Amino acid sequence: MDKDEAHDYLSSLLNQNLRIHTTDGRMFRGTFKCTDPDMNLVLGNTHEYRQPSKEELGAAAANASGDSVSLDMTSRYLGLIVVPGQYIVKMEVEQFLSQMKS
Amino acid sequence: MADFGVGVPDEIARLSLGQGSAPPETLPPNIKSDGIVAVDITAKFSEAVKTLEPGAIVKDGFFTLFDSVAALEIMDPKMDSGCSRPGAEVEETYDVSRSLLPEEVLGIIDQLLCHEMSWHLGYPLSQTLFTSFYVEALSMPEPRSIEEATFVRNGNHNPNEQLMLQALRAYCLGMLKSCGYVNERIKSEHFYEEEDFVTTTYNRTLLASLPTSAIRDVLIEAIAALRSQRGSMPDNLVEALLARLELRRIFLDAVECPKNMKEPNLAKKPWREGLELLPDLSKTHSLAVRVNEAFSATLQRRLASTMPPRPIVQLEFDVAFGHLKGLFADGLELIDVLNYTDSQSLLTFVTCFQAKKPQPIVYVRTLLQTFLFDAMEVLGSMSIRQLLDDDFSILTMPAHQYLDRANDEIEVVHDPRYAMAQQMELFRTRAAQPFLDILRTACQNRCRVRRTLCHLLRDWESLQMDAEEIDQILQVKIEERPTMYRSAMSGSGVESYSLPLSSWTYLYKLRQMEQIIQLGFELEIYQTDELAGMYWYLNYISKSRLHHTERIKSFLMKRVEETHGRPGYSNPTIDAQLQRSLMYARLSLLDAAVTWELSDSLSCLYTVLNRLKLVKAPPRPYSTDELRYEIRMRPFAPIGLPVLPTFEEFTAGTLQPDTEIDELFEYAERAVEGAKRGFEALSKMTAEESFSVGSHARWSSSVKNGLKSCIATKLAISAVQKVIQTSPSLDNLKIKVDVPTPQKAYHEWWIVPKVLPVA
Known part of the structure; x- marks a missing residue:
C-alpha cells in the first residue's frame, strides 16, 4: 500500500464505528476519530463491553438446561477514549449488510 | 457547586447546576444487529498506519487534539477502571442471597457504618458505601417500589424469607434513604465540593423515589420479626441487631428534623434518642465478624464515572463511632439555636x-x-x-x-x-x-x-x-x-x-x-x-x-x-x-x-x-x-x-x-x-x-x-x-x-x- 492510498483508506474510516478488541478481552465500540503511526486510536462516544466472568459463566451453565448458554456482555458508557496501539488485538469496522459489496 | 461567593442570593445558589437527579443515560447500542456486519480490518489498518510518517496523524476535521486530552486512556491502570491486573479475575463476585450468620450481619452493618461516616468526612460514595455488594444490589437497577428494592430481583423471591437478610435489607434501605436526605440537605446549602464533601451519587438516586414511610415500615417490620425470634438466637446478638435497626429508624427521623423547626423540643427528640442508643452499639461491636468479601473496589467500574478506581476507604470502627457520636451530640446541641433570645446571643452561639x-x-x-x-x-x-x-x-x-x-x-x-x-x-x-x-x-x-x-x-x-x-x-x-x-x-x-x-x-x-x-x-x-x-x-x-x-x-x-x-x-x-x-x-x-x-x-x-x-x-x-x-x-x-x-x-x-x-x-x-x-x-x-x-x-x-x-x-x-x-x-x-x-x-x-x- 503506498502512502496516499493508505492515507485515503484511513481517512475513509474516520467517523465510522469501530470495534476494538484489547489484550484483556474487552471490546470497545466507538466512532473513529484519530490515529497515528503507532496505531494509537481515539474513539468517541465509546461503550465498553466485557465478557462475563468465569463465575457468572459457571452459574449460568449450572442453571441452563441445554448444552450451550448465552450471556449478554456487560457494558458501560465511557465517552472519549484513547486505545494505545500495543494493546489492540483485533479491529473491526461496522458496515451495513445492505450496503456491502457482494 | 457552591463555590459561589457567599454574597450570591439564595435563589441562584440553589440552582444546582448539572446535578439533576437523572441525567440522560446513553443506552449501549445493540451489537448483535442483523443488519450490521463487523468486518475485520486489523491487517489492513496496521499496514496502513505503518506508512504514516513519524508524528503524522490522521484525524477527523472536527476533532481537536485539545479534546484528546480529556480522553480516557485504556489499559492505563491509573485511568482505566475496567483494566484488570494480569492474572486477576476482572470482576469480583459475591452472592447477595447467601444465608448469613447473625454475627456476619452485625459485621456487615458495622462496616457499612464506617463507610457511611467516611462519606460524611468527605470521601466519595464510590470509595465507601458503593463498594458494598448489598448496596449495589439494592440500587441497581433503580427500584421503582419498595417491593422491588430487594437483594435478588428475579421472580417471586420473598425478601423476608431469611430473617438475617431481612434485617440487613431493612438496615441498608434505611441507610441509603437517610444518605439521600443528607446529600440533598448539603447540596441545598453553601459548602465546598471536594473540600468539605462529595455530593456526586454516580447516577444513583439513593432511593429518592421510594417514600420514607415505606422504608420506615420495612424497618419496623424487621424489628418486630427480630423481636419474635428472641428465643431462638442468643439474646446479645438480637439486641445488637435491634439497636442497629433502631438507629436507622431514629436517623431517618433526625434527618427530617428541619420540618419541626417551630418546635425545638420535637426536633431534638431523635437526636437525643440516638445519643442514648449509641452506647449499645459500641458495646456490641465486639460480637461482629467482618465480611470483607461483601465489599469490593471493583464495583466502582459499574458507576457512571470515568474516575480511576481507588481503594476502599478503611476507617476504624472506633473512629467512625466517635464521629457518629459527635454527629448526634452536635445535632442535639444545634437545635438550641432555635431558642432565640437576641441577635447577639445568636451570633455568639x-x-x-x-x-x-x-x-x-x-x-x-x-x-x-x-x-x-x-x-x-x-x-x-x-x-x-x-x-x-x-x-x-x-x-x-x-x-x-x-x-x-x-x-x-x-x-x-x-x-x-x-x-x-x-x-x-x-x-x-x-x-x-x-x-x-x-x-x-x-x-x-x-x-x-x-x-x-x-x-x-x-x-x-x-x-x-x-x-x-x-x-x-x-x-x-x-x-x-x-x-x-x-x-x-x-x-x-x-x-x-x-x-x-x-x-x-x-x-x-x-x-x-x-x-x-x-x-x-x-x-x-x-x-x-x-x-x-x-x-x-x-x-x-x-x-x-x-x-x-x-x-x-x-x-x-x-x-x-x-x-x-x-x-x-x-x-x-x-x-x-x-x-x-x-x-x-x-x-x-x-x-x-x-x-x-x-x-x-x-x-x-x-x-x-x-x-x-x-x-x-x-x-x-x-x-x-x-x-x-x-x-x-x-x-x-x-x-x-x-x-x-x-x-x-x-x-x-x-x-x-x-x-x-x-x-x-x-x-x-x-x-x-x-x-x-x-x-x-x-x-x-x-x-x-x-x-x-x-x-x-x-x-x-x-x-x-x-x-x-x-x-x-x-x-x-x-x-x-x-x-x-x-x-x-x-x-x-x-x-x-x-x-x-x-x-x-x-x-x-x-x-x-x-x-x-x-x-
Whole structure:
C-alpha cells in the first residue's frame, strides 16, 4: 500500500464505528476519530463491553438446561477514549449488510 | 457547586447546576444487529498506519487534539477502571442471597457504618458505601417500589424469607434513604465540593423515589420479626441487631428534623434518642465478624464515572463511632439555636458552635444554615427585618425613633418620620446581605471562614459609606443636636453626632478585622518571627474598637440621661432596651480591652524574643519584609478606616528599636496584668450580661482559656527576665523558646511561647 492510498483508506474510516478488541478481552465500540503511526486510536462516544466472568459463566451453565448458554456482555458508557496501539488485538469496522459489496 | 461567593442570593445558589437527579443515560447500542456486519480490518489498518510518517496523524476535521486530552486512556491502570491486573479475575463476585450468620450481619452493618461516616468526612460514595455488594444490589437497577428494592430481583423471591437478610435489607434501605436526605440537605446549602464533601451519587438516586414511610415500615417490620425470634438466637446478638435497626429508624427521623423547626423540643427528640442508643452499639461491636468479601473496589467500574478506581476507604470502627457520636451530640446541641433570645446571643452561639474543636461535620453545619436561612426566614419564624432591628437596638439604637414601626404608616412626605421609614428601609436592604453573610460565613470550614471574611470586609467597607450618607440625611431631618466636645488642642468646641448606623457598621467591620487576624493565628498562617508584628496589628485594631465602643457608650449615656430627664417619664420597655445596650457596650469594651492588652503584651514579648534571637526567622532568599507586609495586609489595604499603618510605622511598632528590653518587659507585664483582670471580669458575667444565652458554657470556657493564656504569658515573661538577670551576656542565654501550635496553646488565638531551659 503506498502512502496516499493508505492515507485515503484511513481517512475513509474516520467517523465510522469501530470495534476494538484489547489484550484483556474487552471490546470497545466507538466512532473513529484519530490515529497515528503507532496505531494509537481515539474513539468517541465509546461503550465498553466485557465478557462475563468465569463465575457468572459457571452459574449460568449450572442453571441452563441445554448444552450451550448465552450471556449478554456487560457494558458501560465511557465517552472519549484513547486505545494505545500495543494493546489492540483485533479491529473491526461496522458496515451495513445492505450496503456491502457482494 | 457552591463555590459561589457567599454574597450570591439564595435563589441562584440553589440552582444546582448539572446535578439533576437523572441525567440522560446513553443506552449501549445493540451489537448483535442483523443488519450490521463487523468486518475485520486489523491487517489492513496496521499496514496502513505503518506508512504514516513519524508524528503524522490522521484525524477527523472536527476533532481537536485539545479534546484528546480529556480522553480516557485504556489499559492505563491509573485511568482505566475496567483494566484488570494480569492474572486477576476482572470482576469480583459475591452472592447477595447467601444465608448469613447473625454475627456476619452485625459485621456487615458495622462496616457499612464506617463507610457511611467516611462519606460524611468527605470521601466519595464510590470509595465507601458503593463498594458494598448489598448496596449495589439494592440500587441497581433503580427500584421503582419498595417491593422491588430487594437483594435478588428475579421472580417471586420473598425478601423476608431469611430473617438475617431481612434485617440487613431493612438496615441498608434505611441507610441509603437517610444518605439521600443528607446529600440533598448539603447540596441545598453553601459548602465546598471536594473540600468539605462529595455530593456526586454516580447516577444513583439513593432511593429518592421510594417514600420514607415505606422504608420506615420495612424497618419496623424487621424489628418486630427480630423481636419474635428472641428465643431462638442468643439474646446479645438480637439486641445488637435491634439497636442497629433502631438507629436507622431514629436517623431517618433526625434527618427530617428541619420540618419541626417551630418546635425545638420535637426536633431534638431523635437526636437525643440516638445519643442514648449509641452506647449499645459500641458495646456490641465486639460480637461482629467482618465480611470483607461483601465489599469490593471493583464495583466502582459499574458507576457512571470515568474516575480511576481507588481503594476502599478503611476507617476504624472506633473512629467512625466517635464521629457518629459527635454527629448526634452536635445535632442535639444545634437545635438550641432555635431558642432565640437576641441577635447577639445568636451570633455568639453560631461562632462558639463553629469554633468547636473538632469542628462539627459538614452535615451539621449545613443543617445550621438551613435553620438560619431557610425560605428567607431566620430560624423558621423571624423576618430578616426583625433580626436586624433587634441588632440595631442592641448595639447603637436602643428604643430609637428610627426603629419605630409606626413610622411605616406615615404618608406625609415632609414628615421626618416618613424619611426615617424610607431611609431605614433602604439601609436594611443594603445591610441584610452583609449581615446574614457573617452568619453564613461562620458555617463554613475554618479556612474558608477566614478567606470569606476577607471578601466580606469590602462589603462592609462600602456599607459603611452608605450608612454615613443615610446617617447624615436623617440627622438633618430630625434636627439632631450635636454633642459639643472641647478639643484639647484648640480649646474650641467640636461638634459630634451620634451617627447610629455608621457606628453599627464600623463596629462590625472592626470585629471582622480582628477575627481575620485571630483566625490567622488559629490557622497557622503566620511564621513565628511574624507573631510580634501580627499581635502588634491586632493590638492596633482592638484599640480602634475600644475607642469606638467608648464613643458609642457616651452617646448611649446621653440617651439615657435625656430619656430619664423627660418629665413624667416611666416606661419599663424603653428602660430595658437602654439597659441592654449599656450591658452590650460594657461587654464590647471589656472584650476589646482584653484583646488590646494581651496582644500588646505578646507583641512586646515576641519583640524581645526576636531581638534575643530566641525566635529566628527562616531564610527567605526571595522575599523582603516590605513585600511580606504588603501580602499580609492585603485584606486590610482597601479599608479606609482604621487606616492601614505604613510599613515604617509597622516596623517601628514591631521592633521598638528605642526601647530597652527592661522597659519592654515592664510594658508587657503591665498589659498582661490588665488583660488578666479583664478576663476575670468577663468570666464572672452571666449568660445575659455576656450575650451568650444558649451557649454560655462554650463562651465562658473560651474566656477561661483566654485567662490561662494570660497566666502563661506572665510565666513566659518572668522566665525570660530571670535568665537575662542571671546570665552574664545576652548572646548566650541558656534557654530555648518553643512556639506551640494553636492546638497545643490554651486558646487558638493566643500563641504563647514556652520558655524551656537548655541543659
